Amino acid sequence: MPMPAEEIVALIKAALPDAEIEMTDLAGDNDHWAARVTSAAFHGKPRVRQHQMVYAALGGRMGGELHALQLTTKTPDQDN
Template identity: 70%
Template sequence: MPMAAADIEALIVAGIPDARVEITDLAGDGDHYAARVVSASFAGQPRIKQHQAVYAALGDRMGGVLHALQLTTAVE
């Protein structure tokens, strides 16, 4: 079952409360998304740690109900 973009955004914001999140459905199938996540909490962190924070917020949904996520992170 595909995951809704709003659900992805809600999970990320729940895990990274100050995040601004933009979700794009890349294939129109609810399985392949791009996410841009901007957060002040990323300051001083290497990109890999920023991505790990987003994946942690998504929990076990990555690779399961959420098949693919093209991720871009930035510091606010």
């Protein structure tokens, strides 16, 4: 069953309360998402660790309820 954007955002915000999250439905099916997550919690962490933080927030839903997530992470002071 597809996972709506609101649920993905809620899970990420529960783990990263300051996160600003932009969601894009890549296929129009609520199953293939792109997420751009901005959080101060990412400061000083390599990109891989930032992504792990987001995946951890999703709890084991990747590959099940959430089929695909194209992830971009950044800190608030980064331009892109």
